[in-house]
Amino acid sequence: MAASAQTWAEREYGLALLVLTAATGAVDGVSYLALDRVFTGNMTGNVLFVGFGLTGVDDIPVVNNLVALLTFLLGAALGSRLTRRDAGGPVRLPRSSLVVQLVVVVGMFALAGVWLGVGRLGTTVMIVITGLLALLLGAQAAAVRHTAIRDLSTVVVTMTMVNLAADSRLAGGAGAAWFRRVGAVVTMGLGALAAAAVIRWLGGPYALLLAGLLMGLGTLLLVRARRADAGYAEAATTA
Template sequence: MAAHGQTWAEREYTTALLVLTAATGAVDGVSYLALDRVFTGNMTGNVLFIGFGLMGVADIPVLNNLVALLTFLLGAALGSRLTRRGATPGVKLPRSSMWVLLGTTVGTLVLAGLWFVLGRLGTTEMIVITGVLALLLGAQASAVKHTGIRDLSTVVVTMTMVNLAGDSRLAGGAGAAWFRRVGAIVTMGLGALASAAVIRYLSGSYALVLAGVLMAVALGLLHRARRADLRHAEAGSAA
């Protein structure tokens, strides 16, 4: 499944980030389909929507998209600041990143619970939930950067597709990391698909629970990968 030459920890990191990418697809499905046509992870879409809305295109909520854009930036800044310290030599993911990811997971599930309590959301509630979700995904993207796997940002797949095409045999490349790159594209789509299905037959709050569960699974996998990294680092220092 994984590329040759990867360590067990690297394969585990890849699997975890693919699950986290699926979770982002699920969250974006919720925000677009149930929170008034806005993305909380894909900021490229929000920039375009803001441009469309400012030109008067109907049914484009400029305020919601602007809130998502700004809170994502804030989340990314906070995530970066919180994960600057706590690194362990030889371990890709600092302990601080794990705490940030735990916070984003719990925050997502808390928002889902709040949504259940509120029931039908008004405009204000939609904007608040949109903003908090974007902040959480911004923090998530910053936290996972420390793995060094650039094709798995967990929030966008545009550059992943560019790298996939550029390194393909069709382009004269060696076809490197094709599984990881295709996996990122597929898992984000599957997350969105699952989210859309849950929204269609249940509600957006249930789809947000699905996203939170996926985040929790990814967190567990990242914990295992980090422990493997730590054992490898300890073995190396002992040698």
């Protein structure tokens, strides 16, 4: 019973993290296409852009990328600090992680609303929105680490692809967790695709609203997974 419950809980958490990965893909689509070539979730890309920009490559916004790097780091630190004290209980995802997720969702919608109100963004407002988006995604990535599903960080799929290849039958492995790992790559791409389409036809703030909706759906799925996880933990305790 315990083994099957653990497997079921992991599937439920995995589904929620896949939706959050799609949301990150959408946010990165917004930040790259509508906020001047900067990522707010994929920090590897920003490190490369800073390197390119420092050599004098045209149209690489070094300041924007540095801001995203620093605020993402700050967000991850805050997310870890806020959830660490509540971690280690019978349920793998602490309640404080859901609080962080709620703040992230509200923040996404608030930034989209500000963007809609301002209209065309000036450089300063663009950098502020970029920094806040990176802060939110950093906090989210730290908060969901407690699910202990390392293949689904929600903000990057590079190591997911390495694990997929290393554990594949082609590499002599057993093909473990291939569906979840492929799903992470696909959902991030779909999120970016959806954001790009919305940006093309409606504009950046509407794509950010879409990302907020995805983030909200992922958070609701996390709530459902946590409740079921808590139910199994209680049943195991009283058995």
